[in-house]
Amino acid sequence: MYHILIVDDEKKLRDGIAALYDWNNLGFQVDACLENGKLAIDYILHHPVDVVLCDIRMPVLDGIAFAKYIYDHKLPTKVVFLSGYSDFELAQKAIRYQVTDYILKPTTYMEIFTVFNKIRESLDRENQQADRPDTHNESTSPVIPYIKRYVSENIATVSLNRIALELNLTPNYLSKLFREQMNITFTEYLILEKMDYACKLLQNANFKVYEVALMCGYDNPKNFVKTFRQTIGCTPQEYRKGKMKC
Structure with a gap:
């Protein structure tokens, strides 16, 4: 589909x-x-x-x-x-x-x-x-490691379309391949990576929450706070204060 x-x-x-x-x-x-x-x-x-x-x-x-x-x-x-x-x-x-x-x-x-x-x-x-290139080598395909590295290096701007363009694949095919090999959707994986990165940034008291949001690719701080709370279980401010840990 x-x-x-x-x-x-x-x-x-x-x-x-x-x-x-x-x-x-x-x-x-x-x-x-x-x-x-x-x-x-x-x-x-x-x-x-x-x-x-x-x-x-x-x-x-x-x-x-x-x-x-x-x-x-x-x-x-x-x-x-x-x-x-x-x-x-x-x-x-x-x-x-x-x-x-x-x-x-x-x-x-x-x-x-x-x-x-x-x-x-x-x-x-x-x-x-x-x-065709992955027909006999799907289990050891270099695509997934490439995606992980790309996400890590471009956390604020990465999207499935951008990666698909780099690999010369359709986004739909890439999304399907990622889910099959990772047992998680690309969107879910990206959110986890962003929130993990946010946790690291929040340990630096010099960064304001909206700055952390921008560095994680969220133009709207409210969306960032909402996603952080849903994923981590507390607000960025609460995490920073040490009430909860990642």
Whole structure:
């Protein structure tokens, strides 16, 4: 099952696309529905997403700028535009950013089926090619040690998509491989590593909690505190005071 993100500033439209089409039958799982390109970028940097179906005209960050970001950063996520007839010229310009396809509004199930059936077949081929190097050496694959080292060296900026790009693998395949060999999801592993690093940083009284949060990759200190408490069993302040230990 491949992962898809739906991005459109019209809530009824994005929710309708997610609910009305039989995505599972097409081989896709809708992970989230978001309202602009900036939110989509934030999402895919922390979650494995194979395809993004997005509108072109959106506030904050439009579809063209979003596709440019994916192209410039060489992220493996495929982009499909959902556009109105008046956006046709913009869709043509987006070819330079290697947008996979575009679907004109109003769309039909047959259009969705045709485009995403083709994309699924393409992703299947990519994963088959990625499987070949590890066919006889999966138990001793160097991929997992590489991931661990990469996480350790890039704790504040690491994401599954970034690692997948480094290894020339799809995020979905890499996520599956990691879980199979580690018995834990990549997200769960990353949180444990971040919290372990946070514990070490908190032992230095010179670092404020928000600074520790930033060094662990959390822009929002509240999210950091919440995750720390759920993982360690106390707040960063309580840990620092010695009420609990890692």
